[in-house]
Amino acid sequence: MLRLRCSHDLLLAVVLLASVLSRPADAFTELESAQIRLFQDYLRICTAHPSPDYAGAAGFLLPYAESLGLRTVTLQFTPCKSKPLLLLTWPGTDPSLSSILLNSHLDSVPAEPEHWVHPPFAAHHDVATGRVYARGAQDDKCLPIQYLEAIRGLQAAGFAPTRTLHISLVPDEEIGGRDGFEKFAQSEEFRALNVGFMLDEGQASLTDEFRVFYGDRLVWRLIVKATGMPGHGSKMFDGAAVENLMDCIETVVGFREAQFGMVKAGNRGPGEVVSVNPVYMKAGTLSPTGFVMNMQPSEAEVGFDLRIPPTEDVEHIIRRIKEEWAPAHKNLTYQLMKKGPTRDLAGRPIVTPTNASNPWWSVFEHAIISAGGKLAKPEILSSSVDSRFVRQLGIPALGFSPMTNTPILLHDNNEFLEDKVFLRGIKVYEHIIRALSSFRG
Ligand SMILES: *[C@@H]1O[C@H](CO)[C@@H](O)[C@H](O)[C@H]1NC(C)=O
Ligand SMILES: *[C@@H]1O[C@H](CO)[C@@H](O)[C@H](O)[C@H]1NC(C)=O
Ligand SMILES: [Zn+2]
Numbered sequence: 470m471l472r473l474r475c476s477h478d479l480l481l482a483v484v485l486l487a488s489v490l491s492r493p494a495d496a497f498t499e500l501e502s503a504q505i506r507l508f509q510d511y512l513r514i515c516t517a518h519p520s521p522d523y524a525g526a527a528g529f530l531l532p533y534a535e536s537l538g539l540r541t542v543t544l545q546f547t548p549c550k551s552k553p554l555l556l557l558t559w560p561g562t563d564p565s566l567s568s569i570l571l572n573s574h575l576d577s578v579p580a581e582p583e584h585w586v587h588p589p590f591a592a593h594h595d596v597a598t599g600r601v602y603a604r605g606a607q608d609d610k611c612l613p614i615q616y617l618e619a620i621r622g623l624q625a626a627g628f629a630p631t632r633t634l635h636i637s638l639v640p641d642e643e644i645g646g647r648d649g650f651e652k653f654a655q656s657e658e659f660r661a662l663n664v665g666f667m668l669d670e671g672q673a674s675l676t677d678e679f680r681v682f683y684g685d686r687l688v689w690r691l692i693v694k695a696t697g698m699p700g701h702g703s704k705m706f707d708g709a710a711v712e713n714l715m716d717c718i719e720t721v722v723g724f725r726e727a728q729f730g731m732v733k734a735g736n737r738g739p740g741e742v743v744s745v746n747p748v749y750m751k752a753g754t755l756s757p758t759g760f761v762m763n764m765q766p767s768e769a770e771v772g773f774d775l776r777i778p779p780t781e782d783v784e785h786i787i788r789r790i791k792e793e794w795a796p797a798h799k800n801l802t803y804q805l806m807k808k809g810p811t812r813d814l815a816g817r818p819i820v821t822p823t824n825a826s827n828p829w830w831s832v833f834e835h836a837i838i839s840a841g842g843k844l845a846k847p848e849i850l851s852s853s854v855d856s857r858f859v860r861q862l863g864i865p866a867l868g869f870s871p872m873t874n875t876p877i878l879l880h881d882n883n884e885f886l887e888d889k890v891f892l893r894g895i896k897v898y899e900h901i902i903r904a905l906s907s908f909r910g
Contacts, residue, residue: 497888504895505594505601505888507533508614512592512603516610521576523640527553530613530638537620539636546652552640554653559620561633561906567665568633569905572855573612574642574649574670577605584882600885607872607886608879609670611894613638615871619898630906635662642855654858666829666905667866669856673875678845679837679897682868684820685850685857686740686776687783690806693717693795695769702763711752713799714769720794721745721773740849743786744776778849779819783811813863821865823847828910829865836904840897842873871897 497505514525531541540558580589587593589604616636641649653659674680695717697710728742752769754761777786795803813819823830837844856866871894878884
């Protein structure tokens with residue numbers, strides 16, 4: 470209890486309270502303030518699509534890493550050399566052991582400034598709330614700064630890694646990674662890194678438990694085309710193209726509701742079910758004045774976005790599409806575009822085990838506990854990120870971004886990360902890097 474003896478004390482208390490409420494910058498140490506400024510500086514380099522400033526990001530990150538004594542290499546997987554992939558290395562004392570890879574993508578999605586309370590590339594630091602507002606604040610431009618500042622902290626503590634630590638900073642994740650991690654994962658340079666374990670981006674958590682992702686879903690595209698008898702708009706008959714297409718959509722909607730129901734009931738995470746959503750529909754006969762209204766067309770078409778958990782029996786899904794969603798006897802045909810493999814090189818589902826069968830898992834889990842953190846139940850990501858290219862090679866990889874008690878704002882308006890959450894992340898990575906790079910098993 471604070472005892473107030475006179476008006477002078479009262480005044481002092483008011484001043485103290487006001488300074489706590491307005492959270493002045495000097496609430497942080499000099500180092501912490503510098504770390505927040507580095508975060509802001511990086512966020513101010515606009516790496517949003519459609520024209521990410523990769524040269525600007527490289528010009529910021531390479532000297533920064535070199536100032537910490539890290540080795541740096543710039544790789545290019547496109548002929549025009551406009552998409553740098555930066556590789557930063559902190560050599561370990563035992564090069565015979567496999568290495569640790571920490572990944573982050575350089576790019577971000579665009580932002581619509583008119584919907585933001587602060588300009589998305591100004592990295593405004595709101596001292597009242599501690600929030601740093603910027604596109605990329607959560608996804609995922611916090612990561613390289615946290616990785617590098619954790620290394621700074623470990624170096625200051627005199628720590629030397631046993632395993633070599635690499636950081637990859639890659640282009641184009643937000644547009645599929647074709648000229649980024651996909652080519653990198655297939656390269657001789659990647660093979661030479663001898664990666665034993667990888668950490669990639671995860672997502673913010675609404676609670677005080679960190680979220681961790683051990684797989685992501687397969688991305689499929691399904692187009693169903695219906696044909697049928699054309700006819701007058703006034704005539705009722707069986708086997709019109711639109712009717713056939715509606716049969717397909719009805720069946721898919723039934724399946725979708727069953728899957729979504731498990732998520733709504735809390736029995737499955739959003740990444741643990743098959744999602745299927747209609748994304749376009751095409752039918753009708755166009756005339757110069759609009760759609761012809763008194764004619765039933767002979768063709769109709771629908772496109773679905775389909776996401777499959779890696780543990781799902783894909784043959785079963787394909788059979789369902791063929792026999793139930795788009796049966797030939799209803800004049801339905803389909804085209805299925807499957808991106809990426811459904812099994813890793815060893816023929817297993819593309820997931821990283823989060824149990825005793827994976828020694829890296831317990832090293833990671835213990836590092837989080839030693840940092841004073843808690844892990845939520847491991848999840849499958851509903852979308853997909855670069856770590857899938859590494860899992861496909863049979864290398865364990867987890868998705869993790871140390872953001873607790875934080876709204877999930879990736880790709881959203883007013884994306885922000887709170888200064889204290891950002892700074893705690895640096896400490897968390899100190900524990901993680903220390904543990905992973907010392908692991909001898
Ligand atoms: C399939 O299309 C053909 C040719 O238009 C038509 O004769 C037949 O009735 C249609 N059958 C069904 C089930 O839609
Ligand atoms: C560990 O997890 C993997 C993948 O999720 C599973 O296939 C395996 O049976 C589990 N092993 C043990 C020992 O629980
Ligand atoms: Zn991301």
